[in-house]
Amino acid sequence: MKGTQILLDHMGEREAAALMIDGRLSDLLIEGDAPRPGTIYRAITDRPVAGQGGIFLKTPDGQAYLRGVKGIDAGEHLQVQVTGYAEEGKAIPVSHKLLFKSRYAIITPDAPGINLSRSIRDDDVRDGLLALAHDGMDGCAMGLILRSAAAGADEDAVAEDIAAMRELAEQVTGDTDTGAETLTLGDGPHVLAWRDWIADADVVTEVGCFETHGVLDALDEARGPRVPLGANASMFVETTRALVAVDVNTGADGSFSAGLKANMACARALPAALRVRGLGGQITIDLAPMPKKERKTFEATLRSAFRADDVDTVLAGWTPLGHFELQRKRARLPLSDVLA
Known part of the structure; x- marks a missing residue:
């Protein structure tokens, strides 16, 4: 199925959200038992x-x-x-x-000043958003960042978002009580989907939509290590106690360019494979054979793929054995844990 879909459903009693792009599972959020990021x-x-x-x-x-x-x-x-x-x-x-983050606005108590996302380049749009920002933060010493989604949003919606985040930030930072306490919870999967998945999409909220729209089938595939890369190539994403190992294979293709093609496909597919499986920490890629002169091409493709990913990932570089290493924030719970 072509196009982008955001599906909001539950898996058992766990709230869940899935992002499907052209019929493939691109991202997945499932409520876990651990404290939510943002709490x-x-x-x-x-x-x-x-x-x-x-x-x-x-x-x-x-x-x-x-x-x-x-x-x-x-x-x-x-x-x-x-x-x-x-x-x-x-x-x-x-x-x-502390950060108080919503779809359009991020309040930064420790970093005063008003800033716009660098992806907002239109001068007229920037001027209008800056006016909204200054009005919304008048008399407040905290900082504000307007996210890229604000560029195409209704002005009233942006203003309401700024006001809501400012009110929450002032309430939390003004706390003077004592004792260990939860002051505010992080966002759950449905709110996170609204907050962070900003591309134009069909939003499906019917109960059971994970089954009717292919999410459960995609999850069955994601429980296994194999990720198809096309033309018989594949990669295997497997976890150990120390790291996540990614092994790239060319399959039956024995041509001279097979290794490079498989490695480039791996670079493009890896961010989604890690997101869906909820994997982070140290990641080591054992690439298919390719000429050393192609390493820069692979690295540029990998960097571009992770630039569009919302999970902080550091591309650490090459090892003496020719593996490529990454360090990725643990921003998701492992799929194997939440579906155990």
Whole structure:
């Protein structure tokens, strides 16, 4: 099926959202049991980690870990925000730099000033949005970023979004109570889909739409490691305790260019394969054989593919054995965990 669809449904009792592009599953959000990214706590500092510049904190959902802090003693109260999902047995990752993010507006309490997404280039549009931003933030010392989705949105909707995020930010940052407490929850899958999937799409909300629109079939395929790349090529995406291993194969194609074609297909398909499977951390790609002179072409294609991805991913580079390594934020729960 051609076109883009956003499907909002449930899997059992778990809220879920799926993004289908031309009949293929491009992204998936499923409610898990772990604290949602974006959740803000009033936490209590516990004990520093010597030599690592971090400190453990007590939260209502268990132990959290905050990196890059100095001069904080045990027993202090600190507002922190969940930044991702923890590996099994590890503390919740948090940041002390809070963000209040919606479809059009991001309030930045620690970074004053008004900014627009760099993708908004039309001068008339920028001038109109800046006027809205200055009106909405009048008398407020916090910062505001207007996202790319604001460029084509109704002015009243943008103004309402700015006002809602400002009100929430002022309420949370103005908190003066004590004790560990959840101040605001992160967004669930349906709100995240509205917030972050901004391309024109048909939105389907009927109960059971995952089954009728092919999402469940796509999930059955995603539970396995094999990802077809066309022309008999494929890649296998498999997890170990240490890393995610990606193995690229050319299949029956024995031509001189088979390796390059398979590797380029891998570069284009990898972001969606990782999103749907909810995989992050260290990722190592074992590529099909190709001339060394083609490495820059592969890397440019991979960089372009991840530029369109909304999960922070660092392209670390080549290893002496010719593998390519990445470091990816754990912004999703592993599919194997939520569908266990």
